[in-house]
Structures are given as C-alpha cells and as structure tokens.
Amino acid sequence: MKIAVIGGTGLIGSQVVKDLTAAGHEAVPHSQSTGVDIISGRGLDEAVTGADVVVNVTNSPTFDDASLAFFQTSMDNLLAAAHKGGVGHFVILSIVGVDQVPQLDYYRAKALQEKILAAGPIPYSIVRATQFMDFIDAVLSWTADGDTVRLPATPIQPIASQDVAHAVAEVAAGTPLNGIHDIAGPEVFPLDELGRITLSHHGDDRTVVTDPTAGMFAAVKGDVLTDKNAHLAPTRYTDWLSS
Secondary structure, three states: OEEEEEOOOOHHHHHHHHHHHHOOOEEEEEOHHHOOOOOOOOOHHHHHOOOOEEEEOOOOOOOOOHHHHHHHHHHHHHHHHHHHOOOOEEEEEEEOOHHHOOOOHHHHHHHHHHHHHHOOOOOEEEEEEOOEHHHHHHHHHHOEEOOEEEEOOOEEOOEOHHHHHHHHHHHHOOOOOOOEEEEEOOOOEEHHHHHHHHHHHOOOOOEEEEOOOOOHHHHOOOOOOOOOOOEEOOOOHHHHHHO
C-alpha cells in the first residue's frame, strides 16, 4: 500500500515510516520540512493523492488552549484533502484516558481531534497510547527547582516510542477499526517513583518530593492514564533507560 505519514519526520512518524517500509509498503513522510503545512493546507492535496492510507502523527506546538484550534484546523484540512484524494483509511495517534481529563487543555484538544475524525467521511482508526518513556525527562524538568523535583503520585504506564510506532504501523496496514486500539507499557509506576528511578539511573542526586499539586499531571485524578486492558508493549522502563 501507499501510506502518507503526516508528521513523518518526527519521533514517532520517522519510526512508523521505517516500520511500514520494512513491511513492504510505500511509506512517504510529509512535514513542514518537505513542504506540507497542515494549518495553511499548503501541499496537502499533493501529499495524500494516491495514498491508500493517511497516518497523522503531527502534534500541536503548545499544550495550552491554542492546541484546540490547531487540531480543529489541521484535522479539517487533512480530512478534506484525504476525502478528495480517495483515501480509504485515516489513522491518528491519541492518548489513553484522553477523554477523562477535561481540565487539561491539551487533552481536551486531543479528544476533539478524535471526535472530528470519527465524525468524518473516511474509515478510521485511533491508536491511544500511554505516556512516552521518551518524555519523562521533560516532565521532570517542568517542576525542577534547584536540588528538588516536585512530582505528584499520579499512576503512569510508560511506553517506549518504538513500541508506539510499531502499533501505529500495524494498525495503518490493517483494516480500519472505526474505533480505538489502546496500547500501554508493561508496568505502572506512581510518577514520583518514576522520577526517582530516572534520576538514580542518570546519577542525578536531586531529590524527588511528592507534591500532589505539582505539574500538569497534578490535575489527573485516579488511574485514568493507565489501562490494564490495553495491548501491553514489551519494553520495560529500566530496560529502556539502559538501552
């Protein structure tokens, strides 16, 4: 199949392209660097014409309320171009529990993206993943202050980006789900414990202080960012840290 991967030069997209190519498909990466702009629409028609499948793994440049407009505009443009181009399957990457945290602007924006896709004219699949292992260092930086890092004990089920890409590629090459496929890492950690494991591995002597008010994930109540019934990826966090 010919598969257009929008956001195909990024962390997930580049690995999706690699996996699909290895499986014998014609996977073509598209991004701003290749002349495709999903907000203005520049280059979109050319990018998706002749594609059997469109995979959209682009992301908003911000996590605030501006992300709502980003996903609304980008999805409207992509769906219009894909429908015009005769695309038969549209895949997006979303987040486990995304519809359970409306107090977070970015999660509301991702939930909006899912709704736009489901209401659109093209058979679709949504892959929901838990938090990427690759982003844990960034999460720690949000609430770092001197010798301490403040983190809530929010349950997190981290997954390696490579495992996410494998799942997206498999779904893209399959029959449209017209629904959601959940994927998650094999272990659940309180975020504060995950922070301690990470700092210890890096030889970082800063102290993690458990603070239920610290950072974006403080707004998350309960275990909605985990999913024991999801398809569990193989990579464990400590193995990923050591790789």
